[in-house]
Amino acid sequence: MNAKQAVVKLASLAQETRLRIFRLLVEAGSEGVNASAIADALDLAPATLSFHVAHLARAGLVNARQESRFIFYSVKYSAMDDLIAFLSQNCCHGNACMPKTAAINSNEKRRRISKKQVKDIPTQ
Numbered sequence: 154m155n156a157k158q159a160v161v162k163l164a165s166l167a168q169e170t171r172l173r174i175f176r177l178l179v180e181a182g183s184e185g186v187n188a189s190a191i192a193d194a195l196d197l198a199p200a201t202l203s204f205h206v207a208h209l210a211r212a213g214l215v216n217a218r219q220e221s222r223f224i225f226y227s228v229k230y231s232a233m234d235d236l237i238a239f240l241s242q243n244c245c246h247g248n249a250c251m252p253k254t255a256a257i258n259s260n261e262k263r264r265r266i267s268k269k270q271v272k273d274i275p276t277q
Contacts, residue, residue, distance in 0.1 A: 164212070175209060177194060178215060
């Protein structure tokens with residue numbers, strides 16, 4: 154990932170509604186969440202959700218798939234991982250990372266999510 158790609162992704166996440174959508178999808182796991190469940194969980198109008206998810210998709214952060222008449226959205230974990238790697242590249246000058254960085258410094262930790270957490274996501 155280069156700096157320009159990182160800026161596009163970070164700019165997309167630098168808006169409260171998009172960040173809330175992205176965090177909900179991260180917690181949902183690779184299976185994703187259908188559009189109406191996202192709208193209900195975050196109290197968003199369908200048009201508002203569509204606008205913000207389209208922005209996240211253009212930035213390369215989410216995928217959409219259609220199943221029957223439902224659209225499911227999920228995070229592109231590889232894009233998220235690339236962004237985190239870019240941001241933490243050469244972190245701490247080779248010394249031990251700060252505690253929070255070290256705690257999430259593995260793909261397994263970042264991707265380990267229970268489906269129950271989607272219901273517990275704060276909306277504010």
